[in-house]
Amino acid sequence: MPKLSVVIPCYFNEDNIPVTARELVANEANFPPEVSFEYVFVNDGSGDDTLGALQRAQATYPGKIRIVDLAANVGSYNAIVAGMAHATGDCLAVITADMQDPPELMVQMYKYWKQGFKLVIGNRQDREETGPSRWFAQTFHWLMKRLALKNIPDGGFDFVFFDRIVSEEVVALRERNSNVFYLMVWLGFPYVNIPYVRRKREIGKSRWTLSKKIKLLIDSLLAFSYFPVRAISAVGLGLGAVALIYGLYIILLKIVSPAEPAGWTTLMVVLLFVSAFQMVALGVIGEYVWRGLDAARQRPLYVVKQLHEPAAAPVSPAPRAV
Template identity: 85%
Template sequence: MPKLSVVIPCYYNEDNIPVTVRELVANEVNFPPEVSFEYVFVNDGSGDDTLGALLRARDTYPDRVRVVDLAANVGSYNAIVAGMAHATGDCLSVITADMQDPPELMVQMYEYWKKGFKLVIGNRQDREEKGLSQVFAKTFHWLMKHLALKNIPDGGFDFVFFDRQVSDQVVGMQERNSNVFYLMVWLGFPYVNIPYVRRKREIGTSRWTLSKKIKLLIDSLLSFSYFPVRAISAVGLGLGLVALLYGLYIIGLRLVGPDEPQGWTTLMVVVLFVSAFQMVALGVIGEYVWRGLDAARQRPLYVVKNIHEPAAAVRAPHSS
């Protein structure tokens, strides 16, 4: 009898939790009767009453809700890894707590998993949200597809359904400053892509700030692409060629004419440009060095403060 574990990272989702739990449980009737369910909610250091809402959901559904309470906010991707590490299902799915992704799509994903696919991706063909968020999302995934992982679907994704084997591989990597969804694609398993339209958020305010989006872009590019380093090398070679040609030009003027060539302005522009490039190059290299240092420290991705198990999972005291 297959068991499906749904991992839901939560950060300031106090008002979303009752609706999210209700929709997830209501979606169970669409699955074959032999499927059992487990919902792993991960409280990612929320400052509101998200934990209280999760514990009330566990009291309502004591047989299937597990709450993993982290000691501090570690970011949604590390929270997802924490949820995967504590899930017990044969197959898993990751969905957001704001219900912008349709849970009914998991039924179709499950059917593909039954056919043998280790990874099923629900990718955003379009989204109801417009404005800068849409522009950033499209730019981010275009860059990732053309500079890093060419086999990811267009439009981006963070709604996935995958096998226990995929989960074990990703959890075992313990990769830092990365993108957990791209890691699943990077593993190389053939996947099925199901396009859908991402809903507009109806409850609460997104905590996905611009600074977090920029960090995600940097982390994802540096984790899956050597483009930044290769770009530095290419620009460095180009500047070297320009410097060589300019040096030959200055030598030629000196040999032909008796007067020193006038070039203070040009010289200062070249010096400032090269200096700026060197600082940028050091910054990019520093990002790689920092990630190497962060990995060498081997600090945990997350610290679990408490785990609130489903009632069915709580073991009876051992009797002697």
């Protein structure tokens, strides 16, 4: 009997939990009868009553829900790794707690897994969201596909179904300041992707702020691409060539016309431009150095405050002999 573990990171999802748990359990009816389920909800240091909502859901669905309560907020990707580390299934899925991704898609993902695919990706072909969030997501994944991992599907993804082997490899990597979904692709297992339309959030407010999005973009680029460092080298070589040509020009001008006044404006523009480039270059190099230091310290990705194991499902009494 294959067992499916569904990992759900939670951060300020108090109002979502009853709906999420109900829809996930109802979706079990779409699977073959031999599949068993567990739902690993990870409370990522929420400041509301997310933990209380999870405990009530655990009591409502005995034997199905495991709660990993983290000591502090460590970010959704580290929370996902925590959930993967505590999952016991033969195959796993990651889905958000806001139900913007259709849980019924997991049935098709499961069929691909049974065919031997270690990784199945639900990629966002389109999204019902509008405004800056939509634009940023499209730009983010366009940059990642062209500058980092060229074999990721278009549209981005954070809804995945994968084999336990993939889970064990990702957990063992203990990658810091990275993107857990891109790590799954980076491992190299052949995958299949299923396009879908991401729903608009109906309950609660997203805590995925602009600063978190920018940090994710920087983390993902630096973790999977040498482009920033190579761009610095290319611009540096270009500036060096320009400086050489300008230096020869100044020497020639001095020889031809010794009384010609120095170009103050040109000199200041060049000085300011080069100085600005040097500061940007130091900043990019500093990002790499900081990530190296962060990895060298080997601090844990997360700390589990308490693990709430699933309550035992009620057992029907055996018929009494007459």
